Each structure stands twice: as C-alpha cells, then as structure tokens.
Amino acid sequence: MLRSLTGIRRMSKLSTVIKELEAFAPTVFAEKWDNVGLLIEPYRKEGAEEHTVNRILLTNDLTEPVMKEAIEKQAELIISYHPPIFKPLTKITQNHWKERVVSACLANSIALYSPHTAWDKVVGGVNDWLAKVLVMKSIKPLVQEVGALPGNGSGRLVETNVPIGQLINRLQEHIENCVHVAYAVGHTGSTVIHTVGICAGSGASLLRDVQADLIITGEMSHHELLDFQHRGTTVLLCNHSNSERGFLREFQPKLNIMLDGSCQIFVSEKDKDPLVTLTRTSAAGDAPVATQQTN
Amino acid sequence: MLRSLTGIRRMSKLSTVIKELEAFAPTVFAEKWDNVGLLIEPYRKEGAEEHTVNRILLTNDLTEPVMKEAIEKQAELIISYHPPIFKPLTKITQNHWKERVVSACLANSIALYSPHTAWDKVVGGVNDWLAKVLVMKSIKPLVQEVGALPGNGSGRLVETNVPIGQLINRLQEHIENCVHVAYAVGHTGSTVIHTVGICAGSGASLLRDVQADLIITGEMSHHELLDFQHRGTTVLLCNHSNSERGFLREFQPKLNIMLDGSCQIFVSEKDKDPLVTLTRTSAAGDAPVATQQTN
Amino acid sequence: MLRSLTGIRRMSKLSTVIKELEAFAPTVFAEKWDNVGLLIEPYRKEGAEEHTVNRILLTNDLTEPVMKEAIEKQAELIISYHPPIFKPLTKITQNHWKERVVSACLANSIALYSPHTAWDKVVGGVNDWLAKVLVMKSIKPLVQEVGALPGNGSGRLVETNVPIGQLINRLQEHIENCVHVAYAVGHTGSTVIHTVGICAGSGASLLRDVQADLIITGEMSHHELLDFQHRGTTVLLCNHSNSERGFLREFQPKLNIMLDGSCQIFVSEKDKDPLVTLTRTSAAGDAPVATQQTN
Amino acid sequence: MLRSLTGIRRMSKLSTVIKELEAFAPTVFAEKWDNVGLLIEPYRKEGAEEHTVNRILLTNDLTEPVMKEAIEKQAELIISYHPPIFKPLTKITQNHWKERVVSACLANSIALYSPHTAWDKVVGGVNDWLAKVLVMKSIKPLVQEVGALPGNGSGRLVETNVPIGQLINRLQEHIENCVHVAYAVGHTGSTVIHTVGICAGSGASLLRDVQADLIITGEMSHHELLDFQHRGTTVLLCNHSNSERGFLREFQPKLNIMLDGSCQIFVSEKDKDPLVTLTRTSAAGDAPVATQQTN
C-alpha cells in the first residue's frame, strides 16, 4: 500500500469524520424517537488530545460477533446503522449484550456513531439504494422532510411498470437473498404493477395509508399483511436487515472519498440478518437446506 | 350419507354449539385485551326461534376468500380462530374488508364465534398441538392460568433432548411448511437443546423473560430476534398462522364428537398464511420457486 | 299506486341520496367526537349493483319501535339524526338493543345515515329551526365554523325583545310540548329578554361561557342550572329530543325536492321523546295526566 | 322569647353539633370524589373561644337567596346537603356566586357543613326517605358499604308489587311535585312492577347495571333514558333536588332530638328546585300554568 511505502501515517480527528457524516446525512432530520449521532466517545484524560480515527468498521447491527471483529480489526470508530443504545441505560454491566457492547467500546477506545433514520431519509441513502431494484419512471419520498431539500424524507414512492414475478427475481438479486411475498387478493406473479411503496426496515406504520400496487419492506406482522392484501397491495418482505444491509457496500467507497482516503474503511464480515429460511426437504432425516446466503 | 338415508334432519341450536365450545375452552380465560366468544349473532325477528346450525366452517383467519367459501358451503356458523372484529367498529360499510365480512355474515344469517387466546391456553389447544413436534419429558404452561386446572395457561415450556437441525426437520413436517431459524450466538444445527419455549402466533412479549435453549413461535421482529440470539436462545419461526392453523384439522373430529354428529364441520380450503417464501433461483429470468405449500 | 300504473319505476342510487344529503350539510363539519355519515351500507355480493333507495324513513332516534316501523314500511334507507352507533362495537349480537338495530338493518338490507352535529351547524338546520320560535333582530352562530360559509357553526345567538312568559308560550306551540323553566335570580315571567342562546339537544358545555338573558336547549343538569340562574340567565328546557325532532317535518319536503321526488319519504310515527311529564292531580287514586303529547 | 324569660341561655359548641352529625352519618363513608364535612369554619382570633351555634338552617342547595335567608335568620351554621364548594377555589372574590357565598359565610361568622353522599348512604338517610314511597317487601343497598353496618351503602334496591300508574301517583304525593316518566318498551301505567332501583339525585351511573323493573331518581340524560327503556326498565324522574329535599323536613325533628333542643333548627323557605314544568295551554296568549309547587 502506497501510504505505508511513503511512510505517511494518515488519520482523521473524530470530529472531522463526524462532520463529513453529518454533511452526507444530517442527524437533525432523524425521527424524534430515534437515538442517532455520536453515541459513544472514548474517555479523554484531562488535557488529552481528541480521539483520532484510522480504521472504521461499517455494520448494520452491532452484535457481539461484530464487536469482536471491530476489536480484532483495531477499529477506532464503528458506524452502526442501527443504534446499539436505544432503550436508555441505567446500568452498564456484563449481564446484557448491549451493556457488554457499550463497555467493550469504552474499554477499547472505540467511538460509535449511528445514523439510522437520517440515512433512511437522505437522497442517496438506504431507501434510494433499495429502490434501485426498480426501473423507475419517477421517485419521491412518501413524506417530504420539512426544511430539507426536495427528495429527502421518509420512504419512497416509485412509478414503474413490471410484472410482480419479474420484480421478485430482481429483488432476490438485489438483496442477494430470498424474498417473502404476500399477494394481494386477485394478484398473481404475472400481474403488472405501476406504483411501489418502499420503506427499508419495518415499514407497516409508514406505509399504512399509501395507495400502491406493491410495497417492498423488511418485515411486517401477520395482521398488517392481511390488511394490505385486502386493499389490493402485494407485499414483498426482504427480512428487516436484508432491506438495509446492501447499502453499506455502496457507502464504503463514498465515505472513502469524503474522508479523502485518510482512513481504512471495512464493511463487517460478521454482520448478517439473524434469520435464515430453510427449505422443506422431502426426506425427514436430511439436514434442512438454507435458501439464503449465510456468509 | 347415513343421515340423509335415514331421513333424519339433524342440527343444533346456536346456543348448544356455543355451550360445547365453551366447555372445551372457556372464553372467560382469554386475555383481557382480546375479543372472543360469539361476535356475530344473526338477526332474529321479534318472536322468532333461535338461530340453528347445520354446517360449521373452521378457519384461522376470516379473509374474504374464506367468507365467500362459507357462503358457498351454506355455513350457518363460522368459527374463526382470530377475531375478525378487533378494533371496535364505528361503521359497517362496503369500504373496508372487515366491515364487508361483518355485513356478509349478517346478510347471510351466519353466526361468528372466535376463541383465540382461550384456545391458546386450554389443555389440548393450539399450543399443545404445536408442542407435539417435540418428544417431551415434561410440559407446563409458561404462565399457569389462575383459577383454571393445572396445565391451562399461556404458552408452554417443554423439557426435551434433541439437536436443533433434527427439530427443524420435524417442525417442517408438523406445520407442513418451511421454517425460519435464528441461531443463538454459539448454536449450530447440531447443538442439542433441552428446554423449549412455545407460543403460537406472535410470542415475543410472552417469551421475553423465559429461560430456554430454543423457542418456537410464529413471528418476531428483528430487534427481538437479536435479543434472543444474545441470550443463548435459538428462535424457530413458522410464520404467524402456520404456527396455529394445523390445530384446526385436529379440532374438526373433536368438535364432531362434542356435537354428537349433529353438524357438518368443514376446515376452510381457502384459509392459508399470507406469506410465501420464494427460493432465490440462479437464472434471473426464471419464475421464483415457492418453498412452501400454497394450497 | 299511480307510479305502478304508469309503469314508471322511480328510485335513487344510495350514493346519489348521500350526495344530496352532504350537499345540504357536509359531515366534514361535524364535531370531531361525533360519528356521522353513512354508518351502515347493506352487503353487496361480488359484482352486484349498488344499493338502491325507494323509501326513506326520517327519525330522531332509531329505537326498536322505529326500527320495526322501518321494516314494515319497507324503507331502504333510515336517516337517524342521532347516530345509533356511538360507542364503537366489538360484537353484534341480539343481547343489546343497539346491536339488534344494527343486525336488523343488515339483515333487511336497510342503509343507515346519521347527520347529527352536521345538521346542528348548517344554515337552515336544527338550531335554525329551533330559533324560529323567536322574532329575531339578528342571528349568528355561537361559534362560527372555520372554513364554512358565514352563519354555519355551533349553536345560535339571537337578538330579540320578548317577555319570558310570552316566549314560553310560543316555545310550547313550536315544539308542541311542555317546557321546563329555571328562572334566573331576579327574573319572572314578565322580564323582557334581549339576547337568547340556542343549542338543540344538550347545550350546557357549549353555552357555558355565553352571555345571554335566556337560553333554550333540550336538557341540562341540576348543578349547571344553578350556575346559569346565578349568572342572570333564565333557562328553558324542551327535553332533549323535543328540541330537535320538529326539524324533521320541515326537512321532509326539502329532501323531496333535493331528490326530485324519486323517493317516498316518511317521518317516523313511532319516534318520540322518552320522557312524559305527569301533572300532579289532587285525588291520589286518579290516573296521572300527561302534560305533553304522547302520540 | 320564653328562653330569655327563664334566663336559660341555650346553645351548642360547633364541635358538639358536628359530633352529632357525624354520629348520624359518618362522612368517612362519603364517596372519594365528594367534598363533605365542615367546609367553612368562622375565623377565630388567637385565644378566642370556639364558635357557638344557636340557629341552624337546613337547605338542599346553598343558593344566594338561601344565603340571604341564613343571614336574616341569624343562623350560625348552615347544613347544606350539596357541598357549595366542589370545584376547588383559587380565589374568593365577588364575581362568582359560589365565591360570594363563601365570603358571606366568613364575613357573617356562619359555619357550613355538607353531608351529601354520607346522607345518601346512611340507614334512615336520603335514599331511605325516597324509598318510603313504596310498600316494601325488602330493601337493601345497591352497593353495601364496606366497613359499615348492613343496610348502609349507595342506592337502594326494593322488592314491591305495584302498578306503575299507582306508583307515579304516590311519588307525586311523596315529593309534592310533578314526575316525569319514561316507560320501558312494552310497559304501560298498568304494568305491575316488582323490583325498584332508587338513587336520589343523578343516578344513571350507579343504576347502570342494576336489573330492576323500574328506577326512581332525580335526573338522567336522554341517551341514558333510551338505554333503560330498551332494557325493560321504566324510569321515574323527580328533578334532581326534588328527589332529595323532602328528607330535610324529616331530619329537622331528628336533629332537634340529637341536639337535645339546644338549637333552633330551620328548614329553608327559599330552597327549591331550579326547574318548574309548565303545562301547555290551549290559548297561546294565556300565561303558562306551573305543574309543580313553587313555594
């Protein structure tokens, strides 16, 4: 690597990295109920310099296997799409995985930043990544963010023209995983749909009042599915994090450019959706076959 | 059919059928937030006799295709496991599917009974049916119902001894459908588990504080799954209604005996889980392949 | 019947009648807590035509005697000023009169429409009918409806000039029934009043902060009456529905014109206020004498 | 005055009178939401003796005419069945009648005591007085008071055997005023009733779940009346305070005995129900005729 050869050790101040992240997707536009931005900042002795960052790990969920990976990779900053602190903490012990993760960050001087709904809303963010599965005639947010530039906001509404079966195939390619479908009453794989509502993650409440032929989201409850089916809306589910995770590979080179190559940026190899769907096999004794990638 | 041959026309009064249903699983033990029992009783002109029942349709969800089937089969009573009226109604028009279903019942003189959590709790009910997938050393409710006989209550906790992979195969056979698995941190298909928590439907809140190696339920959100994984509990998901529907085939002959053969009892052919999981196929142009039965 | 003879079969689509009713008094202006508009729409088989209306029954309250009358008169639409569904329904059985009424409508293919506070607010509606008892110098709503034309809104405030005793006589003629009076401290039958607050039905909360010499409403509690008396406001009570019912006779011909004579319109003969005031007679053994019309 | 002549100056300490009132009907048994007991105690200069009572005025409502009467009669204590302070006071000015009444008591050294629901519940109290209109086979509270002797509690349930018409006549005699009736669906004046629910004042919420052929109370709203009518319960309304006031005449001699004749006890001459029902007269120009006593 050139930088090693030239002996130039490059790195960034934590505040510089955060400035770039905020320039891409201002956390001020995140949902009111959300917990975003710099969640953990390493301890700084009186008079000490600001925390510096050389290695950054990107992950969708900061599980303990991912935390271990971050320590092994000597990351000084983790960017976790989902905020690892959501329910506020009254204690930080070794009894609960989220408290263990917090203590691991602080004991290993690793900063933690979470963008969550700020990335959902921003142009070029998570929902726009998910929408790329479609040949789009038009796209706009389901709810335009007040005070933000046009195009920023919650969810996306896309005009298109595609048979459902073909869209399912494309979605499986896009998320590199299997898809669950709930056909609307009267729909089949050959039904051509024209409007698609999109919400990465858990989209039922946002999509509730959207008029669309089809919606793509991560997860939805049984009774919500029945409601959409009877309103004439087919639902495609990717599993929660499979509707989000693919964005990280797209963001990695973007962030590299933002930081002018000053940091090494990894996408976690341990981060994956908790669920694997197993095909029902004919012979009961056989091992079940996973229908999706399990890294 | 013997009854036709002998010319004996047999039927039951609605109140007689309800009495038997309540004897099997008293709705007084249903959850406080639930809406159970006789939900629709056909209009009775002043001085008219009580509604009589000859044909009964059993269903997990009273969707519009199932409602149509009930009319075609000339059912006088629908027993729908899930209550079709849950959010209280302020209007009954043709604009919302639940209002259409209610008006269809009343216009066609069809009574509607929903047992829901009363069937979950009762000995020999929905959770006990789901537990049959296991070779059990012991079984007891997660929460024994106060005032009811021992064994009645919410969820089930089972002692057993089985590798996870083998259990998944058995579960696929039992529910006749595919299964989704979230392995606990450290678990694999060959891990032998000893305690299993069971809750048909949506079990996260009930199972939250249960110490078990594995839990079987219908559906669970992403963040709940991560919590179970980090507590050492593998989760098997069947899809919400696939964790419940199989009980109906077991209940059909039981009800026939309870009613002394006085009614014809059908299990709906149109009732099915809204979701189908599609295998990711290699060739993008091909139609996706469903990994589960779609009736 | 003449129409039969001439072979002209006249009737309206339900949506046409509703369109006219909404043109007269848009339900969008009803109170937020109210439950108005089309409350019951008869069941329509898949592919069936829209419900048609030939006979309309107008009533203040949809009691069971009125419901029976509607069936006997073969009404296809009931317009009930008070909404028969107010507390939302979780069941529709034969155990509660409101559930019986709902089931009767649906079993007999009778639509149900309720205007309630939309009719109270509209110019030419219920409060304007009640105000006709006065020789008015001016009239305006107590609360002008935002977004509606001037004159529409809750309650009425009237400038006039009349002794209380004379007004009572006129009110008895107007509502064709007896009146209850609570004289303000210092008022007598010969006190001349200049400002009158009007609110059909139960007007205490709306009238609470109104400065008026006298108010006319349907009913009011004891402690509310004492408050008005001590503020210098005499209260005339008509009984709740007697302050509203007279409007129906005025509305009947109006509706006929709106619908271009396409429907037969009846005012219920069974609808009446639940209360009858009985005169105290001198001889204890005698039957008490009703002081108001009891049909 | 005889007492002056004999030189015997008789009077009671305020605390002595209150002790007797509490012995008759302990205010500890009043409803939690109620405001009962000694509400106003005259100012006592440092070191001054306790307030003494020679003249007591009994009233149902402490209106301003009654307050004036109390001052004229030189009462040192007013016993007002309804508490004149109910909504707590943040100011005591001359702008609101209740504040004027409070200031009048304090400026004129008049104590104020209110028993309200304590008198409703006690054996021999307001509800028992109202029940005397019936020939009783049995009587018991609707809700027995926990911790009190049997027979004390809210409302009364009476077994009897009387045609409604005859009962109405007796009630008119008992309250010395007119009565309003709402016949149950199917009831007429000659229907014989066997169970009667009683609640002086405003009894709808207490009587809501009572199974009775007929109920007697003071006032009830239109929609509550319709509910009772459709449940087979005829309702007799006396007007709120006419269902209570008659008890004062019965209590006057009782209190005299309790206080051993030490005080003069007056029943207010100005206290009366705010409402008067006026008969509809044939000739419009005539003065309306009151159907009830107006003192």
Next chain:
Amino acid sequence: MLRSLTGIRRMSKLSTVIKELEAFAPTVFAEKWDNVGLLIEPYRKEGAEEHTVNRILLTNDLTEPVMKEAIEKQAELIISYHPPIFKPLTKITQNHWKERVVSACLANSIALYSPHTAWDKVVGGVNDWLAKVLVMKSIKPLVQEVGALPGNGSGRLVETNVPIGQLINRLQEHIENCVHVAYAVGHTGSTVIHTVGICAGSGASLLRDVQADLIITGEMSHHELLDFQHRGTTVLLCNHSNSERGFLREFQPKLNIMLDGSCQIFVSEKDKDPLVTLTRTSAAGDAPVATQQTN
C-alpha cells in the same frame, strides 16, 4: 399629618388601587401555572358600595405573624408577593394556616392581591432589583415575554466584569444577609466572571440551559448545584425570600406615587425568611451565633 389637619380624609376604591398595580405589572404576563391578581375581595352586601382602601401592607409571604400585623395595622389591603392561595382550597377551616389566613382576611374585610411572577418579569421589578448588585454592561431577560415591551420577561442575563469574592461581598450588602456559594469546578473567589444569570426565588429550571459564569438565585437543590458546578457555573444562593424581599422597600415609595398619596403604605416588620444560618462555635455549650439579620 397634614391630611388630618386639613380634615381631608383620603382613600382609594379597591378597583383603583388594582388598576395602578396592573398598570405597573400586568398579571396577564404571569406564568400560566401561577395564581395572581385579586385573590380575596371582602364580602359586599347586596347594594353595598365597593371596598375602599386606606392602609396597605406589603409583604413577601403572608405568614400568620404578618396576618396579625395586618389586622393590628388596620390594613384594608395586603399585597403579598407570594400568593397565599396556591393549592386550590376545598375547605376553609381553622386547621390549616393558609385557611386561617383566608378566613382572617374575609372576617376582617381585608382584600388580598398577589403579583408574584408578574413582578418577576416586569422592567423595574424583582429581578431588576436583584440585578442592581452588579455593575452592568448590559442586561436582558433570559426569556423575553411575547407581547410585552423589550426588557420584560423571565430572569435576567447580565454582562459584567467582577471577581467572585467581590461580588459575594456586594451581594451580602444588597440583601443585607449571608450568602451561600457553590464554586464551579476550577473557580475561586478571585475568578473574574463576565456573564451572570439571575432569577429571584427558585431558579434552577429557568436557569438550566443558560450559559453563564455565575448565577444568583434564592434556592437550589443539591443535585442541581452539582450540575451547575460541572458546567463551569458558580452559584450564589441568597435563600429564597432574601432574593426577593428587598424589592418591597424599593416599591413602597413607587406605589405611594402611583396612588397619589391616597393610602398609607407599610412594609411588613414581621415578614422574614424562615431560615437562619448558625455559625459553628468552638465551645459546645455556647449558644450558636446567627450569621444573618433576624429582625
């Protein structure tokens, strides 16, 4: 006194005095949770003239010693900075000191007016009096009152330039009492401060988000003090009422001018802060020494 000599008896109507008080500091600008203005108005017999005022007593708190002083001084109006009625009253007996004070006012025909937060906010009011301890470069409200002239509003923010120790000395002189100090981490008596937040009374919630080197208020809880100390803000506490009381001496001559000398105006001699701080003496047997004036 000149007025006596000339035989001119001067006095004011209560409404005139209130009009002047409201002109100085409109109570419409008081906090929403506050209870201000004319709280007690003496009883006025039917037809009587308005209450007149000759002697006015100013006090910070209307304690019982101050109440006694008011009666002895024959005041017809008490102006109590803190409202003696705050928690609304359900009774007015001799059992609680606030009820005794209310009854004393009404029995002795003394009106009561409280300005409280209206005086805090007004230009020239309580906070401006407290700010006089500082040599000010600039002063403005912490929160400018909407709808009021610039300078009116809650609290004050002052720019200055003074060592903390010197300011403490000045504050002790200004309030004529001892002061409690909580030095910010890093501050000492010689630290020069430039911005000062001021809030008479209990200022923690108002001052919470103010950036200031030092704040002056009356009282503050332990945990609030620790928060300020760690934010770099030194806190000076005067005791609650010592941060307010001095204003009364300044207001006395102002009010005299407003009323054109028509009333005698006294500042209470009995009103004082409840707390006295006692110096720790070396000899245990000695009487402790008060470090502040105790009148």
Next chain:
Amino acid sequence: MLRSLTGIRRMSKLSTVIKELEAFAPTVFAEKWDNVGLLIEPYRKEGAEEHTVNRILLTNDLTEPVMKEAIEKQAELIISYHPPIFKPLTKITQNHWKERVVSACLANSIALYSPHTAWDKVVGGVNDWLAKVLVMKSIKPLVQEVGALPGNGSGRLVETNVPIGQLINRLQEHIENCVHVAYAVGHTGSTVIHTVGICAGSGASLLRDVQADLIITGEMSHHELLDFQHRGTTVLLCNHSNSERGFLREFQPKLNIMLDGSCQIFVSEKDKDPLVTLTRTSAAGDAPVATQQTN
C-alpha cells in the same frame, strides 16, 4: 505495609465485595424509583476472569474531582452513596460530566456500586448515623419496611428531651459544619422538644405528614419550610450531603471487617458539599468568611 512485607497479595473478587455490601443493606429494599446496586462493571474479554478489587474508594457524590482521585488512588471499585447514573443514558460522550464519569470508570476498569436508599433504610445506616446526635429515649422508622426486620425503613422518629439551642450545637459538632434553622411559630432556642423526625438528604415529602416538634434533614424548599413552621415544627437543615457524608467514616472500618481486611478502603478527600455559607462581614472590601469546613 505489612502485607507487602509478608508477600501476601490479598484482594477480593468483585462479586465477593458486592455480596458483603448486599448482606449489610440489601438493595432490594431501596425505593422503586431509585437506581442502586452494581451500576458499572468493567469490560471482560471473552473467557477472562472476573474483575478483582484491591482498593475501594468511598464517596458521597462521584464528582469529577473525586473521579480523578479514584484514578490516582488506583481504586478498582468506587462506592458512591448517590447513584451517578440516575437519568438513564442514551449517549456516553465527553460533553456531560456524568457521561465523562461513566467513560472514566470503563476506560480505567473501575467498578461502581451505589446503595443510596438501601443505606438510608438499613439499621445502622445513614439515618441511624444522623440520629446519633440525639440522646434517644426511643427510635423507630417513619415507615417500617415491609418484609424487612423491625427497625429497617424510611426515616426515623426519635423520642428525646432537649432544648433546641443545645441540639443545634450538638448537630454542628456531629456534622462538623454549620446548620440552618427555621423556628416554628412560637419556638425559640430554649424551647424543649420531645419528638424529632429525621430524614437524611431531602426529606420534605417523607416528613410531610409526621407529627414532630422538630425535624432534621439536609435541604428543604422555602414553601415547605413555611408549612412546617406553621404546623409547630422547627426545621434544622444541614445541607443535603452534610446530612449523609459523616456516615462514610463510620462505615469504613465496618467494611474493612466485612471484607476481612482484604482491600484497602479510602474515604474520598475531595468529596464535599457543594455549598459554603459565607458570613456577612462588616467591612465591604474584606474577603467573606466561610462558616463551614471546606477541606
């Protein structure tokens, strides 16, 4: 140091220390709203041994100066009477002192334990230490803890016999600091008191309904003080933490015995009450004189 000489390295596992602390004062008896027990447990790498403790720092408040002292003293455990985490945390950055303290503990492998109200309630705890200022005839909790041994519970009520002035002197000696007094109306330094209510810290709500001649607590608001004064209760205030801190010196040797001398135990030298009362000096230019110890 002996231990060094003998070469015996003694220390305790964290769980052992906590076991002893819980044996002394079980945190299960702390208030429901409190946040007690092990609040911070240092990060433990997968497979690592449990945290061990050699040096323990006792403090009343974990301020930043005390945190610095803990690091300098190489403490492995801080026992902070007040819980440093009270408002739950959503972030742990370097912007707020409580977050800095939490990060300092985790970065320096220091455990944190807080007993708070568990120590208040226990026999031999903080309130009992405060009560030692009195010559007691009897002592009992204000509220006996349900399920705990007699004597454990909130606050203390003591019977004694002492003039107030003498008690103040003793209290100054006991807390080694100055005292603030609010004399009840009628009390002076020579009044002999017989019942004393005690509540370390902020005791107004607990003491509100206690009948006592005098109460001792840490801090109380102005309006609470006025209420106690008018109820005949003199109040002695120590400043919040001065009513608690002295217990630590008493607890230090106790804990040493509990831990069998296995740990070094320090009482913080930096921990002190935030407030210092300054005597008003006659010469304005002089530095103010602190009336209390400032370590």
